[in-house]
Each structure stands twice: as C-alpha cells, then as structure tokens.
Amino acid sequence: MFTNVKEEEKKKQKKKELTQPKPKVSISSTSISSGHSLSHCASSSSLSPSLLFPMPSLHLLPGATTAPNSTFLLRPHSPLLPSKTLTPKKPKPKPPSALLQWNRKPELSGSIPRVTVITSGKGGVGKTTTTANIGLSLARLGFSVVAIDADVGLRNLDLLLGLENRVNYTVIEVLNGDCRLDQALVRDKRWSNFELLCISKPRSKLPLGFGGKALTWLVDALKARPQGSPDFILIDCPAGIDAGFITAITPANEAVLITTPDITSLRDADRVTGLLECDGIRDIKMIVNRVRTDMIKGEDMLSVLDVQEMLGLPLLGAIPEDTEVIRSTNRGYPLVLNKPPTLAGLAFEQAAWRLVEQDSMQAVVVEEQPKRGFFSFFGG
Ligand SMILES: Nc1ncnc2c1ncn2[C@@H]1O[C@H](COP(=O)(O)OP(=O)(O)O)[C@@H](O)[C@H]1O
Numbered sequence: 001m002f003t004n005v006k007e008e009e010k011k012k013q014k015k016k017e018l019t020q021p022k023p024k025v026s027i028s029s030t031s032i033s034s035g036h037s038l039s040h041c042a043s044s045s046s047l048s049p050s051l052l053f054p055m056p057s058l059h060l061l062p063g064a065t066t067a068p069n070s071t072f073l074l075r076p077h078s079p080l081l082p083s084k085t086l087t088p089k090k091p092k093p094k095p096p097s098a099l100l101q102w103n104r105k106p107e108l109s110g111s112i113p114r115v116t117v118i119t120s121g122k123g124g125v126g127k128t129t130t131t132a133n134i135g136l137s138l139a140r141l142g143f144s145v146v147a148i149d150a151d152v153g154l155r156n157l158d159l160l161l162g163l164e165n166r167v168n169y170t171v172i173e174v175l176n177g178d179c180r181l182d183q184a185l186v187r188d189k190r191w192s193n194f195e196l197l198c199i200s201k202p203r204s205k206l207p208l209g210f211g212g213k214a215l216t217w218l219v220d221a222l223k224a225r226p227q228g229s230p231d232f233i234l235i236d237c238p239a240g241i242d243a244g245f246i247t248a249i250t251p252a253n254e255a256v257l258i259t260t261p262d263i264t265s266l267r268d269a270d271r272v273t274g275l276l277e278c279d280g281i282r283d284i285k286m287i288v289n290r291v292r293t294d295m296i297k298g299e300d301m302l303s304v305l306d307v308q309e310m311l312g313l314p315l316l317g318a319i320p321e322d323t324e325v326i327r328s329t330n331r332g333y334p335l336v337l338n339k340p341p342t343l344a345g346l347a348f349e350q351a352a353w354r355l356v357e358q359d360s361m362q363a364v365v366v367e368e369q370p371k372r373g374f375f376s377f378f379g380g
C-alpha cells in the first residue's frame, strides 16, 4: 500500500514536468551589430543562419576581400545560433576608397574595348596626369586597362606611373619583329590589370611609316590577345594638332578632352573638338583641370560652368589645382593611390567612374554672372 502511494507520487511529478511550458526562445534586436532590427526573425530560430542572413551575390574587386555591402555586418552574437556562426572576428581589410564612395562597382556601358583618346590641343594641361590617374582608377575598380603613351616626342607616362625602369621593349621593336607584343606591355605591380605600352624609346626616331594605321593594328592586336581584350585602351595623345595627334586619334572611338579654365586652352580645345568630330569621333567628354575656386570667386578665372557653356561638351570631371599632383608626379606614384585620398585624387576617381558608366556631371555655379568679354575669343 505504502509503495503504491510512493509510485503514484512519482507519476504525478513526471506528469507535472512534461506539462510544464518550456522557456521561450527569443533573439533580441540589440544583439545585431548593424542596428538592423531582426525581431521578426525570432520565430524562425530553427532556420539555418544563411537563411536568416542571406548573402547578396556581389562581385569582389581585386584587393577587396570583403564585399562592400552593409548586409555583411549582419553577424548575430546570440548564443542560440549554431556555433559555426560565432567565428572570431577578423580585422576587415579596407576596401578601396572608390568603393567607399559608391558602395558598388560601376556598370561598364558600351562595347569592349572602349578605345579612348585623352587629348587637349594645348600642351601641359594635364593629359598624361589624367591618363595615369584615370587608368589606375579604372584598374582599381576591377577593369583591365592598357594605357598607350602615344606622345612619342615627349614620352613621360612611364615616369608618372613609376614604370620607367621596366620599359625594355616598345611598339617599334614589336613592329620590327624583335619582340612579342606581350613583352612590350609593362604590367603595373600595384594593380596587375593595368598595363603600359610605349611607342618608342625616348630620343629614338620614329619610323616614317608609323601612323594611324600602325596604331589601329596595335589596338586590334590588343583586342585579339589570347587572354581576351582589355576593357579600356587609353591613348595619351601628344599636344598640338599635327601628325602625332592624327595618329593618336585614328583608332579611338571616344575622346576625353582636357582643358584648363583659361582662354588659350579653351580655344585649342574648341579647335580639337572640331577635328575629332571631322574624324568621326562624336563621343567627346571634357575634364576641366587645375580649377581654383579662390580665383573663380575673385573673378580671375572662368568657372567650370563658363567652360561647359563655351565648349558645349558633357563634363566628366572638374579637377582642382592641387600641389599633391606635382608631388605625386615626381614620385612616380599617381595621386589616386594616395591614402587618405586628396581632393584632386577623388575628383579623378569620380571622373573614372563617369567614364565607365558614360555619365556626365553638372557644372556647379560658383559665380552669379559669367564674366563678359570671354565669349568673343572664339571669333563669333
Ligand atoms: N590638377 C593639377 N594640379 C596641379 N598640377 C597639375 C594638375 N594637373 C597637372 N598638373 C601639373 O601640370 C604639369 C603638366 O601635366 P601633364 O599631365 O604632363 O600635361 P600634358 O600631358 O597635357 O602635357 C605637370 O607638372 C603636372 O604635375
């Protein structure tokens, strides 16, 4: 009888245990590092972490080992989730500054390769500086780039890029059959998807037959390389409008016109625009270089808007006057690689971005009234 009572008590205890409600499972939104609320996910705690935190499909750019998307910050700290999600946090490598600005990779518009000539008319306005900085910006954004220094007389793109000691062969040797094309291409060690090609050695004479046809053959050879065509072929054009200019623009199907906000440069730019159009290059965008806001405010310099109104071209970028440009030129280390980026470096990066997407920007009005008298210099 006594044992029966004991057994009865034991059964009651077990029943009580089974019918008692289990403690509730909940994930508090405060445990999410990004600040995104996940309280709606509390009921689905049985789901795998990948379903809870879907990873978007993103293209990783060279050098960027972490995807530039805030969704990746959605790392749960709750101990209720499987232990494999609780791996110790690695220090995140910093993505390139271009990615920080836009948080995505630009979409390449137009057909590959984009053969772009960087030209100006007037010398010393920043063609080579632009070719180096835009070229490396494009490479940093993940595009393959070949920059051709077509300024045969005053070759200096190799110096700006710090690659002068690595130019063993040039196009002249390729054309003479002394080396292969890939031997003449100098790969940048910082960004391996950037290559430099020089037409000739400094002070060496160019063969008489070298002209537009030879450069077009070269561009076709680059397109037909076994590893595939580069995304961009940038041609650094010599100053002036003579034979060197004609040669440089022949294979191009688009142009970036560099000008400074002064009347001599603008007149030359206007002349070059006409010549480019005559040659069938209708896609012309401009970069206004060496802009000084202090001088614009003091009405001593044309504003970017004035320049845009005068030339009537879409604006790819406005680059401020920056002593860092000169410093980087002398160091053979293009400005866009500087950390932290300078104002001019960021402006070059933005121009590269617009070049990829075939976009243009609106000039900012700095002065209220455009200066009088400037419109007359075109002779109209
Ligand atoms: N935004 C700028 N700010 C300051 N100096 C600049 C700027 N752009 C170019 N320069 C300087 O102007 C000079 C000529 O530039 P360069 O690119 O060689 O011109 P180009 O190729 O048209 O002859 C160089 O010394 C360069 O450092």
Ligand SMILES: [Mg+2]
Pocket: 127, 128, 129, 151, 156
């Ligand atoms: Mg130059």
